[in-house]
Amino acid sequence: MDKTDLTPTYLPSGDRAVLVQFAPKIDAAINRYIHSLCSKIDDNPFKGLIEYQPSYSCLIVHYDPMLLTYNEVTAYLEKIISITGSDEELSSSVVEIPVCYGGDHGPDLPFVAAHLGRSEEDVVACHTGENCLVCFLGFTPGFPLSQAPEKLAGVPRLETPRTKVPAGSVGVVGNQTGVYPISSPGGWRLIGRTPLKLYDPGRDEPFLVKPGDYIRFKAISAEEYAAISAG
Amino acid sequence: MQTFKVVKPGLFTTIQDLGRPGYQRFGLPTAGPMDSYSLRMANLLAGNDLNAAALEMAFAGATLEVMRQTVVALTGASMQAALNGANMPAWQGVRVREGDRLELGSAVEGVYSYLAVAGGIDVPPVFGSRSTDVLASIGGIEGRPLKSGDIVETYAPEDLPDEIMLKQDFISSFPPKTLARVIMGPQDKRFTAAGLDTFLNSIYKVTVNVNRIGYKLEGPQIEHLEGADIITEGQTPGAIQVPRDGRPIILLADRGSVGGYTKIAVVISADIRKVAQSGPGKEISFQAVDLETARRAYREEEAIFMLNRRLLFEP
Structure with missing residues (x-):
């Protein structure tokens, strides 16, 4: 990471949100810094803050224009940035997600293996081999856009997205990996499926992972998948 | 309290309050009304908190059977509203009684109409809001648009407001x-x-x-x-x-x-x-x-609600 990567640019995003832009790239260090800022905001909230929304390389802060001006919000954010180091420890959890790889659950595993010049076993070993940073949630409720292990980077999107990806499907694309929480259209390459629900509005913790958490995928058999699904 | 039976749901009728802020970082949209001025004005006329849940109807409205006496207010797009077959005025409180039939047609001007009911619609809040979000399947009735046969329940109002009328200045028109x-x-x-x-x-x-x-x-x-x-x-x-x-x-x-x-x-x-x-x-x-x-525009709109609360409700 370049030092200038963490130099903020402030931009209005309409009349009730400030966009803080860092170097526009998908980079774990920049994204981790954004999560550090979020936790600093949690520790130092201000009246009129409605919510904040991290993504890969920027943070959007929504505010109440009845209480604050744009300049007041950027002044506050400048202060937050000045007290946030680039190497702060994140108080993230590591969430283990069991995945049944290949077969019907992961129809694109053969393609991904062939594209990367690896065996399917090797792809699974890479995918389960490290903690993946959850850069942000988006697209559908609870969808974790996460940093894929480097050895799996470079997988292209489907040319024609599927109109219906089953809930729980685990996909890879570019240098990202993620899990489809609900059945939705999708263009990622599917390598497996988890029996866990990433989004369940009826649960005490509706979202299984939070932005800034880490996901650790774990391979399970089709039998284990069926057993967990059956509850 | 059971207030309406849905005879015909209309094209896309959902329950909306002012929306669900705070969950965009989990991938949820804010939902809420497409026209927050009209929703708030309907609530004001029905004697409710501005954030109470009401019906939002798109393009073509619903037909409802009234199950008990209450006061309703219709705002937003004009949808040829009829109460028991006679023209029903919009942008004012209207008293309705058990057995009445409320019928909305196609939007003549504008797209979204709002029907607020005294007390506000009673559905459980999800993540702090009653707004329907059909993608996340939450809010409203089972996270979906209304369908025929649905019963719309409302909270009991403290007392029913009068049939108050909004000044012409505050009634929206929707030019082409x-x-x-x-x-x-x-x-x-x-x-x-x-x-x-x-x-x-x-x-x-x-x-x-x-x-x-x-x-x-x-x-x-x-x-x-x-x-x-x-x-x-x-x-x-x-x-x-x-x-x-x-x-x-x-x-x-x-x-x-x-x-x-x-x-x-x-x-x-x-x-x-x-x-x-x-x-x-x-x-x-x-x-x-x-x-x-x-x-300034934002503040002016907020001020309209403060002003009307005084104009309409304070002696």
Whole structure:
């Protein structure tokens, strides 16, 4: 990471949100810094803050224009940035997600293996081999856009997205990996499926992972998948 | 308390309060009304908190059977409302009784109508809001639009308000041409000077691709500097994204919480409802304003509610 990567640019995003832009790239260090800022905001909230929304390389802060001006919000954010180091420890959890790889659950595993010049076993070993940073949630409720292990980077999107990806499907694309929480259209390459629900509005913790958490995928058999699904 | 039986649901009728802020970082849209002024005004006339849940009806309204005496208020798009077959006035409190039949037709002017009921609609809040979000399947009745046979329940009001009438000045009209004021950016630098000029000096027409997520417009192509894609980031209500084809899409209540297209500008809060009430074929043009102008417009709208609360309810 370049030092200038963490130099903020402030931009209005309409009349009730400030966009803080860092170097526009998908980079774990920049994204981790954004999560550090979020936790600093949690520790130092201000009246009129409605919510904040991290993504890969920027943070959007929504505010109440009845209480604050744009300049007041950027002044506050400048202060937050000045007290946030680039190497702060994140108080993230590591969430283990069991995945049944290949077969019907992961129809694109053969393609991904062939594209990367690896065996399917090797792809699974890479995918389960490290903690993946959850850069942000988006697209559908609870969808974790996460940093894929480097050895799996470079997988292209489907040319024609599927109109219906089953809930729980685990996909890879570019240098990202993620899990489809609900059945939705999708263009990622599917390598497996988890029996866990990433989004369940009826649960005490509706979202299984939070932005800034880490996901650790774990391979399970089709039998284990069926057993967990059956509850 | 059971208040309405849904005889016909209309084209897309959902329960909405002022929305669900606080969960965009988990991937949920804010949902809420497409026209928050009209929803709030309906609630004011029904004697409710401005954030109470009411019915939002799109394009063609519902037919409802009234199950008990109450006061309702209809605002927003005009939908040829009839109460027991006779013309029903909008923008005022109307007393209805058990057995009455409330029938709304197609929107003549505007797109979204709001029907508020004294006490507010009683559905369990999910993540702090009663707003229906059909993608996440939450809010309203089972997270879906109303269907025939649904029973709409309401909270018991403290007492029924009088049939108060709003002053003409505060009744919205929805003209065929709309000027939407915008704050430029966040990605206005990603367009050529000609592209920016096209955006600010053309008339765009609303296509048939309109829903609670956003409105696709047609008109002169807005030229990008180098490509339409950005690294995925959050998107705020009213954001005008310009994908590769150069035609703007205005993102509204149910927009995805994130997106990866350049956003040339964002419609100011006070004008978002004007866009939402401009259905297919209507014309929209854009005018760049500064944050101070937007803030003043926002405050003026808030002041209207404070003023009317005094005008209508204080002796």
